Every structure is written in structure tokens, then in C-alpha cells.
Amino acid sequence: MQRLQIEPRTNLKGTIRVPGDKSISHRAVMFGAIAEGTTRVEGFLPGADCLSTIDCFRKMGVPITRKSDTSLVIEGGGWDGLQEPTEFLDVGNSGTTIRLMLGILAGRSFYSAIAGDASIARRPMDRVIQPLRRMGAKVEGRSGGSFTPLGVRGGGLHGIEHQSPVASAQVKSCLLLAGLQAKGITQVKEPSLSRDHTERMLRAFGVEVDSFAGGVSVRGGQTLTGGEVKVPGDISSAAFPMAAALIVPGSRITIRDVGLNPTRTGIIDAFQAMGGQVEVTETGEWCGEPVGDLTVHASSLHGVEIGGELIPRLIDEIPILAVAATQAQGRTVIRDAAELKVKETNRIAVTAAELTKLGAHVEETPDGLIIEGPVSLTGSLCDSHGDHRIGMAAAVAGLIAKGGTTVENASAIDVSFPGFAETMGRL
Numbered sequence: 270m271q272r273l274q275i276e277p278r279t280n281l282k283g284t285i286r287v288p289g290d291k292s293i294s295h296r297a298v299m300f301g302a303i304a305e306g307t308t309r310v311e312g313f314l315p316g317a318d319c320l321s322t323i324d325c326f327r328k329m330g331v332p333i334t335r336k337s338d339t340s341l342v343i344e345g346g347g348w349d350g351l352q353e354p355t356e357f358l359d360v361g362n363s364g365t366t367i368r369l370m371l372g373i374l375a376g377r378s379f380y381s382a383i384a385g386d387a388s389i390a391r392r393p394m395d396r397v398i399q400p401l402r403r404m405g406a407k408v409e410g411r412s413g414g415s416f417t418p419l420g421v422r423g424g425g426l427h428g429i430e431h432q433s434p435v436a437s438a439q440v441k442s443c444l445l446l447a448g449l450q451a452k453g454i455t456q457v458k459e460p461s462l463s464r465d466h467t468e469r470m471l472r473a474f475g476v477e478v479d480s481f482a483g484g485v486s487v488r489g490g491q492t493l494t495g496g497e498v499k500v501p502g503d504i505s506s507a508a509f510p511m512a513a514a515l516i517v518p519g520s521r522i523t524i525r526d527v528g529l530n531p532t533r534t535g536i537i538d539a540f541q542a543m544g545g546q547v548e549v550t551e552t553g554e555w556c557g558e559p560v561g562d563l564t565v566h567a568s569s570l571h572g573v574e575i576g577g578e579l580i581p582r583l584i585d586e587i588p589i590l591a592v593a594a595t596q597a598q599g600r601t602v603i604r605d606a607a608e609l610k611v612k613e614t615n616r617i618a619v620t621a622a623e624l625t626k627l628g629a630h631v632e633e634t635p636d637g638l639i640i641e642g643p644v645s646l647t648g649s650l651c652d653s654h655g656d657h658r659i660g661m662a663a664a665v666a667g668l669i670a671k672g673g674t675t676v677e678n679a680s681a682i683d684v685s686f687p688g689f690a691e692t693m694g695r696l
């Protein structure tokens with residue numbers, strides 16, 4: 270397993286781009302595969318998770334050609350173009366792949382078996398399996414279908430109304446994809462708005478989606494029409510160089526063509542609330558998604574309290590937000606984030622453990638973290654624990670830690686940010 274070696278730095282400078290948005294890249298492949306006609310994707314994220322999505326659809330007979338690392342052509346044959354897979358569908362490390370695919374498989378009248386790596390085997394699937402069963406899908410699996418491996422015999426679905434207990438775009442998207450194949454209307458309500466890339470891209474593919482306060486619904490029996498997708502840079506990846514620029518003295522960087530969907534920009538709001546100088550310039554809209562440039566200056570930060578509706582808007586950025594909080598004056602409290610326990614790792618426990626190794630003052634709470642700052646960090650031997658976001662958070666912390674820092678199991682970073690070390694190196 271690859272190791273990353275980090276030395277302390279000052280004066281990060283320059284202009285970079287980050288790889289394509291992971292959520293949008295997954296959806297481009299999936300929607301292209303179930304659409305009628307050709308879909309061309311530019312700016313695709315060639316990270317391990319999105320490659321798993323491609324692999325699953327190829328196993329169902331969908332022709333997907335990679336013209337380059339970041340450019341794809343998908344020949345969709347509509348819903349009925351998907352063929353019964355003769356092999357296990359392997360989602361690797363990707364929660365988005367398995368949960369969204371389950372919504373597609375639930376409506377197909379064939380048998381499929383799906384599983385992923387050891388991390389996926391620990392992540393809860395009952396949040397999608399229970400409502401899918403209520404729609405009429407037949408799903409078997411470990412612990413009554415709560416965990417992988419799962420077997421699905423789909424078809425014969427009817428619409429339901431579902432109140433999700435968690436604000437989860439994966440749950441919402443899964444049920445909308447099943448709902449498009451069901452009789453009648455499928456409605457999903459959530460406690461606060463999760464990322465809405467599915468709603469936006471379905472509309473771009475010609476589907477009627479009804480968004481209302483507190484939820485979203487679709488009518489069954491609709492088909493998707495293939496088209497062009499241009500994927501913006503992933504704000505969740507941009508969060509790492511952003512945090513680095515905020516905390517490394519003398520820094521000023523620009524990140525171009527970043528997705529600025531308001532359901533994803535919570536990290537900008539949080540950094541600004543901490544006193545971080547982040548300038549946002551919106552430059553346009555790509556396939557219904559706002560896009561722009563971010564300029565970030567080294568800043569003196571102060572602690573903040575973060576919770577409620579902001580959490581789903583920055584859920585994947587909490588490990589790197591915690592790194593920035595170690596350099597903020599006073600106390601940072603992150604609450605309402607218990608979902609972090611069921612990501613690639615228990616990100617509350619693992620963020621606290623890795624930052625503590627570096628000398629930070631971090632306390633784990635049942636639904637978040639309390640961080641006291643500012644603290645001078647000391648270089649240490651850190652571990653990604655197989656979690657891309659933890660690996661990158663530790664690496665950014667290493668940029669301000671006295672002495673060298675090593676991140677073990679750094680190859681996990683390729684899940685969402687291939688070329689992370691090279692991109693950071695350019696600064």
C-alpha cells in the first residue's frame with residue numbers, strides 16, 4: 270500500500286483544477302446507460318468509485334467507451350437495454366454506486382447479485398432495501414437484507430410515499446430511479462435537502478421531476494433521452510486545497526471550474542463563517558449545475574458551531590473542516606453529523622484519532638466533534654484507514670505539522686481524487 274510523505278510548507282501559490290465531480294460522474298454513467306441514445310460525458314472523474322460504476326453497467330451489456338481518461342461515450346438502450354448480469358456486480362468502495370444501482374435493479378425483471386469491498390459490507394443498506402421492498406422489489410441479503418452481498422429480483426413495482434429519516438441523496442436517488450420504473454407516483458421526503466444532482470440531471474435527460482418543500486416526486490413510466498454531460502470540478506475535492514490555502518501561511522490559490530450547486534457549497538459557507546477569505550466567482554452553468562472559480566487566501570480563523578441543515582451540504586467535507594478547526598481560535602463544535610459513522614469509515618472516530626496523533630485537541634461526541642484551537646501540530650505516522658477523505662485530510666494537516674508526516678494506505682485517495690499529490694505539489 271502506497272505511502273505519502275509530507276513536509277511542512279509555506280506560501281502555497283497558483284491556479285489549479287480538481288478532478289470531475291464524483292456524484293455527477295456516477296449519475297452521468299448510470300443515466301446514460303438507462304437512457305435511449307448516445308450520451309457523451311466530458312470531465313468524467315476517473316476515480317476508482319466511478320470506474321466501479323462503469324464496470325457494473327458493462328456487466329449488464331451497456332457499451333461504454335473511454336475516449337480518454339475523462340471522456341466517455343455511452344450507448345444507452347433504454348431501461349430494457351439492461352441485460353441480466355452473469356457475474357456479481359462489484360461496486361468496490363462506492364456507496365453511491367450500490368445504493369443508486371439498487372434503485373435501477375429493483376425495476377428490472379431479472380436477477381442480479383451485488384456486493385463491494387469490506388467497507389461496503391459494513392454500511393447500512395436497509396435504508397434503501399426497506400422502501401424498495403414496499404414498492405414490490407424482492408431483495409435478499411445478509412442480516413435480512415441490511416448488508417451486502419445482496420440479491421435482487423426486480424420488476425412489478427408500484428409507487429410509494431417515503432419519509433426518509435436521514436437527509437440522504439443516495440436514498441432519494443435510489444427511490445426516484447425505482448419510481449421511474451413503477452406504476453403511479455413515487456414521493457420521497459427528507460428532513461432537510463440533500464444534494465440534488467439526480468433531480469437536475471434527470472430533467473436534463475428529459476424526465477419530469479416535481480420538487481416541493483421537503484421532498485420530490487416522479488411519475489413512473491418515463492424514459493430518459495441521452496445527451497451531453499459536462500462535469501464540473503468536485504467541490505468535495507476542492508475542499509482539500511482550499512483548507513490548505515487557508516491554514517498554510519502566505520498562501521493564495523485559485524481553483525477553476527468548481528461545481529457550485531447550493532446543496533454542495535456548505536463548506537464555503539463554513540470556511541467563511543470561520544473568517545476564511547474565500548472569493549467565489551460564478552462563471553456559468555454546465556448541464557443545469559452552477560460552476561465557478563474559487564480564490565482562497567491564508568486567513569486567521571476562529572471557531573464556529575455547525576449543525577442542522579448545513580450538515581448535508583458539507584457532509585463529506587467534515588474531516589478536512591476539522592483540520593482547519595485545529596488552527597482556528599477557540600472552539601469548533603460540529604453536531605448533527607451522526608451519518609459520518611456509516612461512511613467509508615466511522616469518520617467521527619477516525620478523524621479524531623488521526624488528528625490526535627498530530628497533537629490536535631479533538632473530542633468525539635455521539636453526533637460530531639469538538640475541536641479546540643489553535644494548536645501547533647507535530648508530524649506523525651498517520652493512516653487513511655482505507656478512506657480517501659481521511660488520507661487527504663491527514664496529508665493537508667501534514668503541511669503545517671512540524672517535522673515530516675507520513676500517510677499510510679494512501680492509495681485510497683484514488684477513490685475520489687486521482688492525482689491529489691501532484692495537484693497539491695503544483696501549489
Ligand SMILES: O=C(O)C1=C[C@@H](OP(=O)(O)O)[C@@H](O)[C@H](O)C1
Nearest residue numbers: 292365436437438439440584585
Ligand atoms: O448521492 C451522492 O452522490 C452522495 C451522497 C452522500 O451520501 P448520503 O446521501 O448517503 O448522505 C455523500 O456522502 C456521498 O459521498 C455521495
Ligand SMILES: C=C(OP(=O)(O)O)C(=O)O
Nearest residue numbers: 362363364365585612613
Ligand atoms: C461517502 C462517500 O462516498 P460513497 O458514499 O459513494 O462511498 C464519499 O465520497 O465521501
